[in-house]
Amino acid sequence: MNHSITIEEQRHQVWKTGTVTAGTLTILFGFLFWYQSDPLWVGILRLIAFIFFSLTVFGALKLLDGPVSITITSTPTHIQVNYRQNEKTVQEEEFEQSTIEDFVLSTGDKSPLKHYLQPRSATLKVRFNDGHRDLHLFEYSGRTLFFDESMLSEVQDFLHAHHKHKERSEAE
CATH class of the missing domain: 1.20.5 (Single alpha-helices involved in coiled-coils or other helix-helix interfaces)
Incomplete structure (x- = not known):
């Protein structure tokens, strides 16, 4: 589903x-x-x-x-990230659910100007099972994309819910 x-x-x-x-x-x-x-x-x-x-x-x-619109789709085995700009798909990414450990909200990587202009913006980082450093989940054209913190916390809750659902179904 x-x-x-x-x-x-x-x-x-x-x-x-x-x-x-x-x-x-x-x-x-x-x-x-x-x-x-x-x-x-x-x-x-x-x-x-x-x-x-x-x-x-x-x-x-x-x-x-124009702004980049992102659709995140969660299946039992993968997380798909679809980047759209001006109603055209410009980039697609896919992550295996089994390689992901956690999703972390991050606000510290912003430039001082962006921190001043958009104080309530943040991005998500992905922590993988291999133990290496966390990577930004939303990157397009060489730059990290920032979103409103409240909307991003909803996305984080969505990803956590589907990630935990996958872990529960694997345990059964």
Whole structure:
């Protein structure tokens, strides 16, 4: 019997606000350097306009990506993690239930900026039976994904319940 739960990556409003602000400042500094006659100030204002233009493009690309949505499916033998972005499946992972010892809520691996912008975010780590270090359960494109702590505790409870159910059925 399959059971699944879906969660969405936590994102901060700073991307939208920052992109609009950088776009506005690009236009402002573009007009300023266009109507400036001193070559020194033209170069400085053009450089500043280009920096804000780059930030605008970077922010727009980040906004176009959209948040990553994750569906976790638990079967008696496996845990499947399906990553979706903009309604397309972008990555799939599968873990054997028998190799997993525990799921641990982790908040300590965040950068100081992310800790400031998203103080109630966390991620899950998987502790395997082989005794090596814990690994992040949710990683996409080389980065660890963070979620709201309350939603992540529901996921942790879901995984613990299905993991314990599997252990009980193996014992019988």
